[in-house]
Amino acid sequence: MQIAGGVPKGLSSMAEYSALSIVKNALTGNRDWKPAWRKPEPKPAYDVIIIGGGGHGLSTAYYLASEFGVRNVAVLEKGWVGSGNIGRNTTIVRSNYLLPGNTPFYEHSMKLWENLSHELNYNVMFSQRGIINLFHTPAQEDDHARRGNAMILQGVDARFVRPPELKRRVPALNVSGSSRFPILGGLEQPRAGTARHDAVAWGYARGADRRGVDIIENCEVTGFVREGDQVTGVETSRGRIHARKVAVAVAGSTSRVMAMAGIERLPIESHVLQAFVTESVKPCLDTVVTYGGGHLYISQSDKGSLVFGGDIDGYNSYAQRGNLPIVEDVMSEVLELFPAFAKLRLLRSWGGIMDMSMDGSPIITRGPLPGLYLNAGWCYGGFKATPASGWCFAHTIARDEPHPFNAPFTLDRFHRGTVIDEKGQGATPWKH
């Protein structure tokens, strides 16, 4: 299958950012750096308009221009680039899925991640420090073995980690057996890791801009221009803009934006997910750890802060802030795994709005109207998918048909009985 990357092209040959350019610009007082992207006025018409200047919208624009030869593209962003979920997540990248519908897509994303800094000539600080999903009961161990085997069968790396190795690898972890849910082991994906989320948005924005894409910030879409059913453009706070194709990649705001196109009901609910960061400490956790007795994922940033999150709050919300029961829940899970972290002070917490789909899997598709394309339903998992989401969405927009990687992620799968329910939870989006 065709995979972007491999041979770096375009930007890399320019090597605008390099050790040499740092020295050269230092000698001239750092006055000659170009802005990472332009601030263009919107043109009256484009081939493709992408609504949403987040990770997925920007990566879609980048791959449209770099892989599919569509350069007359505008990205419309209501706020500023990276102001939404791309800057609010816990930065985890992994492809440790069970179901055949998910694995090829997320593994494609992983392969794009592995070459992303090189391809973009922008350091996204992708660090393959591994992820360890802990298990605490024999039944959970079987379940993790099943998923690990499914991963290996689909060409993804997976291995079991037992408590003696866990103790060595994650010294702060309580593997004493005295905890409420003693740790029996973990399923590791060694190639998983973390990346600097803002840099991903900025790198894609810069890469898209250098290829001719107009990134238009402070431009809110207020309506759709229609000829019959056909979508032919958008009304915005900066005037009407026409386009042959309009693509929506607005995560938690999907229902709001699609309602403007007359799509009143979607298999999506918006929910608030909180994240937390502590004060910086010396390196003490060099992998990503998830808790199997509840829902917690934790890693240490390069600045030294512990970054973690847990469940969504569990009620519909567009508020970008959550409530205290989940805070208490997440903190208790951190201390269950890492008792020593009780001494740390929490610096910040915040919320992002998840577009929770009815089966926990995304939607990357043409439609539901002619001229309209939809990328949504990312639940907790949008960040890791950023490269493949953009790549597959760009393919779908440019060729008017999905790539096999995103062919299962249709909007009508819910009505056709072909849901991809990784967790087997059913149509209760707040439980995915």
Place this chain on the structure above:
Amino acid sequence: MIIACPFCGPRDLSEFTYCGDADNLAARPDPAATDQAAWNAYVYDRTNPAGEHAEIWQHSGGCRKFLRVVRSTVTHEIESAEMVGPKA
């Protein structure tokens, strides 16, 4: 968030269990109906509004009554909470 349970008074969010969109739950097709499209719409499709949202909560850590709560999904402000069901 504090929900004013009509039976127990104002109680903390942690005592309640969310059960989803009240208008959607109220629009369940007749169990004997076999209209596939209507069932699909009921099971999977939501209006997901930003703003006023009617939803069902159970006071699971209290009187265990089911409540119809009208709440803003933008501010989390609760407008009303009423009992629902046959014994409401």
